[in-house]
Each structure stands twice: as C-alpha cells, then as structure tokens.
Amino acid sequence: MSSAGNRCLVQEVARQRSTGGSGVSSISKRRLMRAITSLIGVMAAVACTPLFGGAPGAAPSRKPATVTYWGMHSLAAIPRTAELFAAVADRVRGTQAITLQAERPGGELRDKLVTSFAAGDPPDAFGVNSGWTMDSYDKGYCLALDRYIARTREAQDQQFLQGSLYYTKRDGKTFALPADGPAAYNLTYNVNHLRAAGIDPSQAAVRNWMWEDLVKIAQKLHQPTAATPQYALWSPFGFWQFVTWLYTNGGTFWKGDVEGSEPTFNSERGLQALQFNADLRNAHRVLVPPDVTFTPRPWNGLLSGQISIYHGDFSHWAETARQRDFAWDVAPLPKGPQGKRPASQAWYHVDAVAAQSKVPDAAFAFVAFDNGKEGASLWLEYTNRTHPRKDSYESAVWKKIVAEVPANERIPYLASISGPSPAWNTGVVSQAVNKSLVAAFSGTMGARDALRDAEQQLRGAMQTLKK
Numbered sequence: 001m002s003s004a005g006n007r008c009l010v011q012e013v014a015r016q017r018s019t020g021g022s023g024v025s026s027i028s029k030r031r032l033m034r035a036i037t038s039l040i041g042v043m044a045a046v047a048c049t050p051l052f053g054g055a056p057g058a059a060p061s062r063k064p065a066t067v068t069y070w071g072m073h074s075l076a077a078i079p080r081t082a083e084l085f086a087a088v089a090d091r092v093r094g095t096q097a098i099t100l101q102a103e104r105p106g107g108e109l110r111d112k113l114v115t116s117f118a119a120g121d122p123p124d125a126f127g128v129n130s131g132w133t134m135d136s137y138d139k140g141y142c143l144a145l146d147r148y149i150a151r152t153r154e155a156q157d158q159q160f161l162q163g164s165l166y167y168t169k170r171d172g173k174t175f176a177l178p179a180d181g182p183a184a185y186n187l188t189y190n191v192n193h194l195r196a197a198g199i200d201p202s203q204a205a206v207r208n209w210m211w212e213d214l215v216k217i218a219q220k221l222h223q224p225t226a227a228t229p230q231y232a233l234w235s236p237f238g239f240w241q242f243v244t245w246l247y248t249n250g251g252t253f254w255k256g257d258v259e260g261s262e263p264t265f266n267s268e269r270g271l272q273a274l275q276f277n278a279d280l281r282n283a284h285r286v287l288v289p290p291d292v293t294f295t296p297r298p299w300n301g302l303l304s305g306q307i308s309i310y311h312g313d314f315s316h317w318a319e320t321a322r323q324r325d326f327a328w329d330v331a332p333l334p335k336g337p338q339g340k341r342p343a344s345q346a347w348y349h350v351d352a353v354a355a356q357s358k359v360p361d362a363a364f365a366f367v368a369f370d371n372g373k374e375g376a377s378l379w380l381e382y383t384n385r386t387h388p389r390k391d392s393y394e395s396a397v398w399k400k401i402v403a404e405v406p407a408n409e410r411i412p413y414l415a416s417i418s419g420p421s422p423a424w425n426t427g428v429v430s431q432a433v434n435k436s437l438v439a440a441f442s443g444t445m446g447a448r449d450a451l452r453d454a455e456q457q458l459r460g461a462m463q464t465l466k467k
Contacts, residue, residue, distance in 0.1 A: 065362035066099040067092075070113070072127030072180065072349050073104060084382035088370055091378075096365050117141055122354040124363040128176060130167050130347040134259045134424040137170040142352040144173045148364045154372035161412075164348040164388035166257070166420045177371045178388035180379075181348030182415040183313050185244045188320075188407075191327035193230070193308040197221055203410075206331035207342060211248075211276055214334050218286035221308040228306070232286040234298050235311040237277050237441040239430040240345070240421070245273040247343040247419035249336030259424030260462065265433075266455040269338050274440050274447040276336070282443045302328075314411070318384065321405040330410050332417055346418035348388055386411055425465055432461040 073081055089100040105112045110132055116122040117139075128136050136142050149155045155177055157165055164178035187206075194201040197220040209217070218232035235241070242265075243253050251269030255262035281287050294301035299316045301307035303323055311333075320328060332342035351371060353363040369375050376387040380397040386408075392398055393412055402408045422429060433454035440450035 063362070064097040064099070065359045066101060067125060067359060067363050067366045068123040069100060069102045069366065070109065070123040070126040071102060071104050072109065072129060078383050078385070080382040084378060087378050087382065088375060091374065092366055092369055096362070096369060098362050098366055100366060113141065117354075117356065120356060122356055124357040124359055125351060125353050125367050127179060128167075128350050128352050130181070130349055130421055130423050131426040132423070133167045133176065133350060134170055136352065137173075137175045138424075140355055142175040143355045143357065143360055143364075144175055145177070145353065145364060146174050148361075148368070149174055152364075152368050155368045159372075159390060160388045161348075161390060161415050163346050163415055163418055163420065164350075167348050167350050167423055176350035176352040177367055178348050179351040179371050181386055181388055182346040182411065182418065183315070183348075183386070184344040184346035184411075184414045184418050185241070185311065185313055185333065186344060186410075186414055187331040187333060188302060188310045188312065188317075188328060189331060190302065190305065190308050191329055193221055193305075201329060203329070203331075206329075209331065209334035209342065211334055211336050215280070215284055215286070218280070218309070219284065222286045224289070229292075230305070231288040231292070231301070231307050233280065233309045233311065234288045234301060234307045235277070235280065235309075237281075238438055239434045241277070241311070242270075242274065242433075242437050243419070243422060244333055244343070244345040245277060245336070246270055247345060248333045248339050249273045250339045252419070253422060257420055259422065260465075263455050263458055266451040269336070270451055271447055272336060272338065274437065274451060278441050278443060278447060281441060314386075317405050317407050321407070328407070330407050330414075332414060341417060344414050344418040345421050346415050347421035347423075428461050428465060429458060432457040 071081075071085070085100070085102040089102065092098040092100055109127070110129070113122060113126060113136075122141070128142075145155075153159075160178045161182065164181060168174050168176045168178060189201065189206070191201045194217070197217070199205075199217055199220065214233075220232075221230065222232035223230040246253060246265060246269065249269045249272055251265065251267055251273065253263070253265045254260070255264045288298070288301065288307060294304070294306070298307070299310065299312065299319075302310040303320060303326060320326065332344050335342050351367045353360055353367060357363045370379075371387075371389065373389065373391055376389040376392045377395055377397055379385065379387045380392055380395065380401065384401055386392075398408075436445065436450040436454040436457065439445035440447045445453075
C-alpha cells in the first residue's frame, strides 16, 4: 500500500473513533498494523532526509563541495587552533562531503575581507568580530540565513545564549550563527583581601553590591602608603567601560539597542554613570594612581597582591588559576541607583556565509556543523574558550574546564545579565565619544558637558557614515 493509502487508513480509524466507534470494527487489525508499520518507516526516512531535500534536522550538504573559511583567530595565536580545524575538516568531509579549506589571512582580517569582496572573490564563510557585525550586514557581505535556519534545528535561536543572538540579526533577518564567546567585563577580586577587611567575599554577597557598596569596600581596601602598597581598584575608563557602567544604571547607548539609530547615552542615567567613575578617581581616590605601573601588565598587580579588585575580562583567568596559592573569584559590576540589577557587557563573535559564495548550501552546512553540538564540543576541547551554545555548558568538556578554572562557572551568569557590546562602526563611534568621556573621568571637563559634547561628536560622525 502507498504511503498516501496508509495515511487514509489511519485517518479512517481516527474518524471512526471520533464518532464513537472502536476504530477497528470495519478494518482488519492485520491491515491496520501493516499501515502503521509502513508509516513509521516513512517517518524515519523523512527524519533522516538531508536538509536541502527539505526536511528538518541537521544540515548535511550531500553534494561534494569545497568550502573556504577565513577564521577570526590565527591558527598559531590560540593553542591547538590548527588541530581544531583539522578535526572539523575531518568530520565535515565524512558527514557532509565537504572539503574544508580553513585559514587566517595575515594582517587585519576586516581589511582582507573588504578587499576580497571588492574583487568578487571572498571566502565562502568567514568569522566576524562582534565590533563590525552590523557593518558587514549593512554592506551586504553576508547571506541571510533564515531559510536554512528554519530547517536546521542545530542552528535555531533556542540553541544559543540569548545575548549572542544580538550579533546575528539586523533588520529582522539573521545573517550569522554565534561562534565564539561570551567574553564579558567583570570584577576579579582577591578573596583574602576582602576577608581581611571584614568583607564577605561570597557570591551571594558580591552579586548584591551597589555602587555605594563598592565605594565603601574600596575605601577599606585602599592602602597606598603601606610598606607594600595595596590599591583597592584597577578600573580603566573609556568608551567601552562607560557603556558597561551605563548598563548597571539601567541605561542604553542606542535607542532600543538598535545600532546606529538614536544615541540615548546622554541621559540622567548616563550622567550618573560618568560622574560615579570620575568620583572613584578624583573624589574617593580609590583607583590605582595613573603613575603606578605593573610589569608586564596591570593584571600582575592582582597576582602579586598589590591590587584587590581588577576590572577586566576573562582573558587572564587560566593564568591566574595556575597560581594555586592565590584565592580569587569574580563579581558583576554593581547596580547603580537607577539600575534593576548588577550588569556587565558581553561580546560574541559569529560565523557568516558570504553573499557571493558559489556554494552557499555547503557553506551553511559547514557553519551549522561548526557551531552545532559536536562542533562546539570540539571548540571547547581544543581551545578552552567559551562557545555560545547552551548545551556546551552541560558537556563533560565544560565540566573539565570548570574544574581547572572554577571561575568559569560564573560565565553563564555574567552572560545572562550583560548588555550588548556596541557592534556598529565601533572604531568611528568610540573615537567620536572617547575624548570627552576620558576628559570627564580625569576631571578636566564636567560630566554633563562631556556627555553633551560626546553626543554632538557622535551625531556628526553618524552623518558622515550614512552619506
């Protein structure tokens, strides 16, 4: 019997039951069982149908193809990255019939991509830094992936951390898949310093800090004139840090977090955030003084016990964990007077398919695998870097990473409270506002005047960009 006939038979059973019959009174049980068995076989076959045959599921591209991919990271810069892509290439060759050619061109990747698109010869897929995702979408470099994602469970939004999706979408379309991150600003603190000052270093306590709590805590910790000076807080300031403190006070940089729309940072919330940072430096004097340096970098001041609280990202955690006699943990940035909770700023990099790719089906199949469950597991295993897939935080590989660096357990929480890192023409935007913000921080310009000037400079830059 055909599959259509089987469907009719089962529908007849359902019809009889709906009208009060047993459903099998006029149909032989043997015939019914044959129909059900046949339908089960059909359903199993459909579930295994390749993506581009039209069925939901994974995203195999069965037609042999060669896919070129330019990665965000140098194959030499991150240990074992070359091994990672060799393993990925082996998997997609066997399961997708894809020959992967992965590389990281020398020089600035963004410049290389712009040149390749102008020449009409870009890679089929490429990594996009969070800071220029929106530019890439606006310029038409990236293929809209919605039709592929709709048929690929592994690539759908629910698989990824919510914050990562911000960097994949523009104007209601999806142009990329989350591929790397999160990284987020946080306060890394010396547990023993806090305990010695009578401060509770537990997560329950530090996640409830407010701005005024940080000031009081820093005043207890700051001992700049001791025989071995102890500085309460290393907290650099500029465009990126201002955005983070703005989030802690319930503010936004762009209206509705829509990049390049209407600036909203020149507000009462923004004024409080800027003034608070200026006061940390100039009124409360609890920051590391500008003339104090640490070799080879400020992080070493934390490791040596000269800094109590360090405002930075995740990049030095692994190094810190190797110093076994150093007790440390991490906290979000505390809540401001108009904020609803502590906050951070998180950024993620993404993988996109070139709009000019000659093999877009295969290119998407690679990107979907690379950022699917198996690909994310390989990423964790070979790089020890976070991946935006939710299920990666339940994997055995992640549990091993947390065992080696326990602070990593805080990452999903930090991601959940983070606002987006600016992602539209960030070089131009940061340059437009940074000078005024830093002037207020250093005390050479009033905070209100600085915000007004920063907004004016940004609007001028935006007019130039949009011409």
